[in-house]
Amino acid sequence: QTPRKMAGWNAPPRLQKHLSALIFFQCASAFIHLPFHPISTPSSLRIAPQARPGPRILRAAAAGARSEAWKPLPIEVEKPPASTAIIGGGPAGLTTAIMLAQRGWSGITVYDKRAAPPPADSDVWGDAERSYNLGLSARGQGALKDLGVSEQIISRATAVTGKRSWSPGNLESKNGTLSLSVAKSGYKTLVMQRDRLQASLLDVLSSRYSHSVDVVFNTECASVALNGEGVTIGMRATQFTPKNLTDPLERMRSSTTIVGNVEKRQVDLVVGADGGRSAVCDFMETESSGKIQVKRFEDENKRVYKTITLDPPDSEPRNLSYGVRTEQELIIESLPTHQDKQIAVLLFRPDDQRVLSIKTEAQAKAFFTEFFPMLVAYIREESYSFFASQAVSLLPVFKHCGATLHLSNSTVLVGDSIHAVKPYFGLGANSALEDTIVLRRALDASPGDRATAFRAYSKERGPDAVAIVEMSQKMDRPGTAGFLSFILPLIVDSTFKKYLPGLFTGTTTSSLQNPGRRPSELVMRKRFERVAQLLIISTLVAASLYASAAVLKVLSAAFGGPVTAFLSSSTDATIAFLVGAAKFLRYGAVAA
Numbered sequence: 001q002t003p004r005k006m007a008g009w010n011a012p013p014r015l016q017k018h019l020s021a022l023i024f025f026q027c028a029s030a031f032i033h034l035p036f037h038p039i040s041t042p043s044s045l046r047i048a049p050q051a052r053p054g055p056r057i058l059r060a061a062a063a064g065a066r067s068e069a070w071k072p073l074p075i076e077v078e079k080p081p082a083s084t085a086i087i088g089g090g091p092a093g094l095t096t097a098i099m100l101a102q103r104g105w106s107g108i109t110v111y112d113k114r115a116a117p118p119p120a121d122s123d124v125w126g127d128a129e130r131s132y133n134l135g136l137s138a139r140g141q142g143a144l145k146d147l148g149v150s151e152q153i154i155s156r157a158t159a160v161t162g163k164r165s166w167s168p169g170n171l172e173s174k175n176g177t178l179s180l181s182v183a184k185s186g187y188k189t190l191v192m193q194r195d196r197l198q199a200s201l202l203d204v205l206s207s208r209y210s211h212s213v214d215v216v217f218n219t220e221c222a223s224v225a226l227n228g229e230g231v232t233i234g235m236r237a238t239q240f241t242p243k244n245l246t247d248p249l250e251r252m253r254s255s256t257t258i259v260g261n262v263e264k265r266q267v268d269l270v271v272g273a274d275g276g277r278s279a280v281c282d283f284m285e286t287e288s289s290g291k292i293q294v295k296r297f298e299d300e301n302k303r304v305y306k307t308i309t310l311d312p313p314d315s316e317p318r319n320l321s322y323g324v325r326t327e328q329e330l331i332i333e334s335l336p337t338h339q340d341k342q343i344a345v346l347l348f349r350p351d352d353q354r355v356l357s358i359k360t361e362a363q364a365k366a367f368f369t370e371f372f373p374m375l376v377a378y379i380r381e382e383s384y385s386f387f388a389s390q391a392v393s394l395l396p397v398f399k400h401c402g403a404t405l406h407l408s409n410s411t412v413l414v415g416d417s418i419h420a421v422k423p424y425f426g427l428g429a430n431s432a433l434e435d436t437i438v439l440r441r442a443l444d445a446s447p448g449d450r451a452t453a454f455r456a457y458s459k460e461r462g463p464d465a466v467a468i469v470e471m472s473q474k475m476d477r478p479g480t481a482g483f484l485s486f487i488l489p490l491i492v493d494s495t496f497k498k499y500l501p502g503l504f505t506g507t508t509t510s511s512l513q514n515p516g517r518r519p520s521e522l523v524m525r526k527r528f529e530r531v532a533q534l535l536i537i538s539t540l541v542a543a544s545l546y547a548s549a550a551v552l553k554v555l556s557a558a559f560g561g562p563v564t565a566f567l568s569s570s571t572d573a574t575i576a577f578l579v580g581a582a583k584f585l586r587y588g589a590v591a592a
Contacts, residue, residue, distance in 0.1 A: 092416070233267060400468075439457050
């Protein structure tokens with residue numbers, strides 16, 4: 001009778017009946033000590049969809065509550081592993097640790113082969129030598145919000161307000177071309193140093209989940225082996241090598257030195273978040289008997305980079321990004337920091353002696369004065385000294401692991417280990433953060449069965465990882481191939497989006513930033529759009545060819561005498577060619 005007595009609310013009779021049965025069942029469960037799920041259910045303890053009690057089940061349970069043969073409803077309870085090792089302490093590894101700790105897991109250890117970063121609130125983050133900048137798009141921001149850590153990140157990040165750019169057409173201009181950013185879909189790109197993002201996530205772990213998660217630095221994974229009881233990992237101590245000050249190319253080799261012996265440890269679950277050169281991924285590829293097929297792309301457009309700090313004057317608008325492209329294949333991309341400074345990345349070919357030969361502060365200043373005069377006013381003397389002594393850094397190589405991202409219920413991959421890309425299009429870190437949310441959804445759907453959850457994760461995220469890498473790789477091709485696979489589609493997509501916005505999605509780069517669209521779905525959508533664009537363009541060209549043929553016929557009929565004799569020698573052949581080309585375009589487009 002309780003629903004009828006609730007003040008100010010008259011429930012429908014059918015709902016009253018169901019609520020009455022539910023309340024009676026709860027009371028009966030309490031008296032005979034039966035476990036019953038509360039209405040508010042945490043993700044770690046959830047009734048399976050097929051076991052949710054309907055009205056008939058509730059009535060039957062209430063009628064037989066005092067029967068000894070009655071059994072509680074099947075409840076799917078998550079059984080976290082006793083020990084979990086996350087290999088890799090970057091953004092992907094740390095967000096995975098946070099997500100698992102939120103589920104009530106414990107015994108989680110994160111291993112990072114590098115040293116711990118400075119505190120997130122340190123005043124050293126304005127220096128270019130700390131680390132490169134990351135741009136957090138809607139995908140990355142959404143993932144951090146879903147994890148409940150966005151406030152800690154946003155307070156230390158910078159929102160980009162616009163871009164000042166120079167290209168071969170306006171390199172002599174002092175101010176370049178200024179374009180202000182407009183918030184799209186309710187967000188602006190946030191920028192922060194990669195290591196500062198790592199430090200901020202470490203703050204979250206230490207303040208909220210220190211009882212569940214340990215983080216161990218200067219330790220790398222040397223081996224992984226499956227056994228009947230779980231996974232045996234071999235860990236060894238490392239020491240990060242400081243930047244070499246004499247040979248710039250020395251930095252291209254390994255940045256860590258092994259200083260300890262391999263120590264074996266038995267764990268129930270290994271999460272591979274150890275980047276593009278993932279030891280966990282290599283092990284899984286070997287042990288999977290062909291199920292995991294890693295594809296490594298040859299770098300067709302090799303570039304390396306060095307960084308330098310820019311210090312714009314107070315008169316310059318705050319939080320702008322800068323971009324300079326020269327005719328000599330030298331590129332600078334610069335992003336702001338929270339300290340009103342800029343971290344600029346100079347991209348150049350690995351054999352470019354104009355950069356590799358720089359050894360002194362004076363040589364560095366002369367280089368920037370010659371090739372980047374518009375930025376000289378933003379560079380301090382000590383920054384030239386740092387640039388000259390700084391070693392060269394490598395960009396990642398395109399790589400994906402195919403559509404399978406797990407091995408049984410004991411190993412799973414996230415981050416760059418499944419989709420290593422160059423950081424040109426904002427897909428690296430943002431996609432890595434998104435991996436954590438996809439893995440959480442899979443665990444939510446099968447809380448009592450880790451193997452099923454990992455299969456669901458691979459099924460959803462595997463095709464997306466492949467699409468992310470393959471689309472990025474095509475957009476990075478040099479020369480004619482790059483024009484046909486990136487520049488030309490950029491122009492065509494922008495044009496069709498402008499005149500037919502309801503039919504076309506726009507450029508691939510902008511569509512990839514949309515968190516509501518899966519990358520694998522975008523690949524299929526773009527294929528259909530290419531066919532539609534071909535049909536439209538071929539139809540217009542065919543129509544113009546038919547029109548040209550008709551005009552020639554009219555001219556041929558309008559002129560007589562010697563004019564007709566002159567035109568007749570070529571008119572018939574021209575008309576036949578135009579009509580044939582039009583038919584070829586029309587039928588070819590339909591066939592495509």
